[in-house]
Structures are given as structure tokens and as C-alpha cells.
Amino acid sequence: MNKTLKRALSLMFVVVMMASMFAGCSAKEETTTAATAATEATTAATEATTAAEPKDPIIVACGGDWLPYAFMEDDKLQGFDIDVWTEIGVRTGREIKFEIIDMNGMFGMIDADKADFAARQITVTEARKEKYDFTDIYAYSPYRITVRNEVEDVTCMDDLIGKKMIYNPTSSSGQYLDSYDPDQTKIERITLDGGSAWEELHLGRVDATFTNYNIFEMQRAKGDYEVKQVGDPVFCEENAYPCLKNSGREELLEEVNAVLKEMRADGTLSELSIKWVGADVTDKDNIKIED
Amino acid sequence: MFELDFFIDLLFSLPKFIPVTLKLAFLSLMLSLSLAIVLAVIRHYEVPVLNTLTKVYISFFRSTPFISQLFLFYFGLARYVTFIRDMSSTFALVLILGLNTASFMCETIRGALLSVDKGQVEAGHSLGMTNLQIMWHVILPQAVKVAIPPLSNNFINLTKNTAMGFTVGIIDLMGKAKLEAANSFRFTESYLAVLIVYWVMIAAMTKVQSIIEEKLKNKY
Numbered sequence: 001m002n003k004t005l006k007r008a009l010s011l012m013f014v015v016v017m018m019a020s021m022f023a024g025c026s027a028k029e030e031t032t033t034a035a036t037a038a039t040e041a042t043t044a045a046t047e048a049t050t051a052a053e054p055k056d057p058i059i060v061a062c063g064g065d066w067l068p069y070a071f072m073e074d075d076k077l078q079g080f081d082i083d084v085w086t087e088i089g090v091r092t093g094r095e096i097k098f099e100i101i102d103m104n105g106m107f108g109m110i111d112a113d114k115a116d117f118a119a120r121q122i123t124v125t126e127a128r129k130e131k132y133d134f135t136d137i138y139a140y141s142p143y144r145i146t147v148r149n150e151v152e153d154v155t156c157m158d159d160l161i162g163k164k165m166i167y168n169p170t171s172s173s174g175q176y177l178d179s180y181d182p183d184q185t186k187i188e189r190i191t192l193d194g195g196s197a198w199e200e201l202h203l204g205r206v207d208a209t210f211t212n213y214n215i216f217e218m219q220r221a222k223g224d225y226e227v228k229q230v231g232d233p234v235f236c237e238e239n240a241y242p243c244l245k246n247s248g249r250e251e252l253l254e255e256v257n258a259v260l261k262e263m264r265a266d267g268t269l270s271e272l273s274i275k276w277v278g279a280d281v282t283d284k285d286n287i288k289i290e291d
Numbered sequence: 292m293f294e295l296d297f298f299i300d301l302l303f304s305l306p307k308f309i310p311v312t313l314k315l316a317f318l319s320l321m322l323s324l325s326l327a328i329v330l331a332v333i334r335h336y337e338v339p340v341l342n343t344l345t346k347v348y349i350s351f352f353r354s355t356p357f358i359s360q361l362f363l364f365y366f367g368l369a370r371y372v373t374f375i376r377d378m379s380s381t382f383a384l385v386l387i388l389g390l391n392t393a394s395f396m397c398e399t400i401r402g403a404l405l406s407v408d409k410g411q412v413e414a415g416h417s418l419g420m421t422n423l424q425i426m427w428h429v430i431l432p433q434a435v436k437v438a439i440p441p442l443s444n445n446f447i448n449l450t451k452n453t454a455m456g457f458t459v460g461i462i463d464l465m466g467k468a469k470l471e472a473a474n475s476f477r478f479t480e481s482y483l484a485v486l487i488v489y490w491v492m493i494a495a496m497t498k499v500q501s502i503i504e505e506k507l508k509n510k511y
Binding site: 061063064065066067071072073099100101102104105108109111112113114196198199219222223224225 | 459470472
């Protein structure tokens with residue numbers, strides 16, 4: 001390639017990048033305006049219910065990466081958890097501020113008092129209960145063993161003895177594995193941090209993982225993974241929203257719980273669950289496991 | 292398999308997050324560079340007390356992982372210090388990244404200061420110049436030339452370290468790519484796209500570096 005052509009090409013690339021940068025900037029402003037409009041709508045609702053004094057907003061730290069609970073599509077934060085909180089905002093007359101943050105930082109936000117609650121299909125675990133107060137349970141997630149399609153000889157935990165499992169140590173799967181295999185002699189554990197259990201399993205780096213029955217097919221299809229769920233559910237997660245213990249949020253927690261109860265009673269919670277998850281997962285007995 | 296459409300869409304939608312990353316990098320650079328110059332001068336003249344403190348500072352920031360510094364500050368200390376709690380994540384990242392990079396840059400600059408021959412300092416003294424005058428008129432102009440290549444190394448590392456922003460909630464280039472990857476389950480496409488954007492961005496910075504070097508070459 002001669003020098004002039006090379007220069008022209010690199011110049012072109014830079015121009016394209018700059019152009020999309022600026023295009024991006026203006027697009028961003030538009031989304032902000034849309035967001036502001038949404039906030040204004042919420043604020044309007046707030047004013048209607050409590051004309052006297054505006055209540056403090058609720059800050060919710062969420063992943064933004066978890067389909068269909070809290071995820072981003074077309075630069076818009078959406079999902080089951082997002083809709084539940086938006087509704088809580090309308091009913092409590094409080095503005096809901098969502099903070100999108102990496103999984104690792106989500107609990108950090110609560111710990112640092114920078115967020116009131118966290119939302120990302122979070123499980124109630126014994127370890128977490130020591131540090132956090134949870135709202136009432138709003139969803140149940142049965143977890144099943146997941147293996148590659150060609151695996152035929154795994155149907156229960158004992159079939160996995162001597163094999164490699166990828167898991168998140170702080171979540172329900174960690175809690176379950178600790179009770180199933182407390183001395184860590186049966187199953188070789190691979191800790192998940194920042195990566196994707198789906199990828200690792202699909203690529204054959206591990207033999208199994210646990211996946212949520214309710215959203216298995218949705219996530220599997222999206223990544224086109226050649227994996228399947230087998231056997232009965234091994235444990236069922238109880239999902240709720242945590243806030244920091246002894247942080248003066250007792251009243252707020254009661255307020256949120258009252259609204260969650262109301263939403264459960266009038267069917268809003270089930271409706272939102274069906275809208276996003278495709279089934280009513282707010283009641284444990286409603287979940288029917290089918291292959 | 293590899294979804295070309297998704298990849299190309301992302302390749303053109305990611306650059307709109309370049310300003311976020313560049314802003315973080317530029318602000319951190321300003322902080323780290325000015326702090327590093329002060330620290331390097333302290334080290335160079337072995338200013339009593341301050342020299343020891345600087346050594347501890349450099350040792351701490353160079354020997355511990357950046358992510359642990361950031362988390363201790365932003366999440367850990369926030370519980371006890373209201374000023375940190377109310378701090379924006381951008382400010383916190385710029386501050387810690389600036390402090391971190393300053394420790395590396397300080398050593399870079401100190402090395403550059405040492406590269407100027409002692410004889411010139413003595414010559415300066417014989418002309419009745421003060422230490423500060425010698426630093427400003429004799430040593431610095433020559434040291435800058437030596438310092439530019441390693442300093443731009445530091446700057447490149449700093450720019451890439453801004454990718455840690457999403458762990459404290461800043462949606463920068465890397466944060467956007469992570470979100471895209473997680474939501475689409477398309478890891479290959481997302482990370483390849485973000486790599487290319489970083490590459491082009493930093494290659495452009497390197498271009499600026501060589502222009503500066505070229506300009507300085509003709510002096511002295």
C-alpha cells in the first residue's frame with residue numbers, strides 16, 4: 001500500500017469514529033431526555049399522592065446485565081426487577097433512581113450507603129441475611145443441573161462426583177454446594193468471577209453448572225448454547241431485594257414490603273412476572289417443571 | 292456463530308463511549324502528572340521527611356492492585372467518611388487512578404531527571420543559579436525529552452485502567468462492552484469490538500506522542 005492511500009484510509013477511519021462519537025453524544029442526550037420525561041412522569045405521580053412534601057428517592061443498584069430481570073436493550077434499562085421497582089416508586093410516591101453497576105460493585109454500593117437496595121434476581125442466603133435485611137420474597141427460582149447436550153449419564157448430584165462444576169460462591173449455588181459437599185471432596189469447584197458459566201460449560205472447560213429453570217431457555221437460546229437441564233431441581237432460590245442492616249432503613253423496608261404485599265394481592269406481581277419471565281414465578285406452587 | 296451484523300453495529304455504537312473514557316483518562320492524567328512532578332522533585336533533592344513519605348506513598352501504590360485500592364476507597368472507606376460516600380464514582384475513579392499512576396510516573400520522571408549530567412548542575416551553580424533555576428532552565432527541558440516515551444507508557448496504562456470504571460458504576464467503553472456481552476451472550480463479538488476501539492483510540496494517542504517527540508527532537 002502506498003503512503004498516501006494508507007494515510008487516506010486511516011484518516012477515513014478516524015473521521016468515521018469521530019462522527020459516530022458525536023452522533024453518539026446527541027443520541028445519548030435524547031435518551032437522557034426520555035429518561036427525564038419518565039422521571040417527570042413519576043414525579044408527577046409523586047406530587048399527586050403527596051402534594052405536601054416530596055419523599056426521599058430510593059436508589060436501587062442493579063446489574064443491567066441479567067436477562068430478563070435487569071438488563072439493557074437499546075440503551076434502555078428494563079426487566080422484571082426494573083418494572084417491580086418502578087411500580088414500587090409509583091405506589092410509595094418516591095422517585096426510583098437506578099444505578100447500573102458491575103456485579104462485583106452491586107453489594108458494595110449498599111455497603112457504602114450509596115444505594116438503598118440492590119436488584120438482580122438476588123437470592124436470600126444465610127450468609128447474606130447476617131449482613132442485609134431482605135424485602136419479602138417476590139420470586140422463586142428452581143435451579144437444575146445443566147450439562148452439555150451430549151452428556152447422557154448425569155441426572156442427579158451424585159452423578160457429578162469427581163467432575164468439575166462452575167458456580168458463584170456467594171450465591172445460592174455456593175450455599176447449596178456447601179451443604180451437599182461441605183469438605184469439597186466430591187466435586188471440583190471452579191469459581192465464577194466476571195466470566196460466563198454458559199460459555200465455560202459450552203466450551204467444555206467444566207462439566208456442569210446450575211441454571212435457573214424459569215429463564216433457562218431464554219438465556220440458552222440467546223447465546224445458542226448446546227447445553228441442557230437434567231433431573232429434578234436441586235434447590236429453589238428465594239429472590240428478594242437486600243438493604244443494609246442497621247442502617248436506618250427499617251421504615252423504608254416496611255413501606256416497600258407493604259407495597260410488595262399489595263402488588264402480590266392485586267395480581268400486579270404475577271402480571272409482571274408473566275410479562276418478563278414468561279410464567280408466574282412469584283408463587284412457588286405455580287412453577288411446574290417440564291422438560 | 293460469529294454474528295457480523297451484531298459486531299459491526301457494536302463497532303459503530305461503542306465509539307460514543309470514547310468521550311467517557313477519554314474524560315476519565317485526561318482528568319487522571321492531569322492529576323497524576325502534576326503530582327508526579329512534585330514527588331519526583333522531592334525524591335530528586337531528597338527533601339527530608341517528605342522524601343520518606345513519598346517513598347512510602349510510591350511503595351504502597353505500586354505494590355498493591357489498583358482494584359483493591361479503588362474498592363477500599365470507594366466502598367470500604369465510604370462507610371466511615373461521609374465525604375467519600377457522597378463522592379461521585381467518576382471523581383473517585385479519577386482520584387484513585389491519578390494517585391496510582393502518579394506513583395509510576397514519579398519514578399519515570401525521577402529517572403529522566405537523573406539522566407541529565409551532573410556537570411550541567413555544577414555549571415549552573417558556577418553561574419550563580421539557584422537549585423530551582425537549574426531545575427527549571429537546565430534539567431527539566433532536557434528531562435522532558437527523555438521522559439516522554441516512558442510517560443506515554445504510563446498514560447496508555449492509565450487509559451486502559453479506566454476500564455475498571457464499571458466496577459464502581461461508570462458506563463465507559465469497557466462497561467458498555469460488558470453489558471452488551473452479558474445481555475446478548477455474544478462474548479466474541481463484544482470483546483473483539485471493544486478491543487478494536489481501544490486499539491484505534493490508543494494508536495491515535497501514540498500518534499500524538501510521536502508528533503511531540505518529533506517537535507522536541509530539534510531542540511537541544
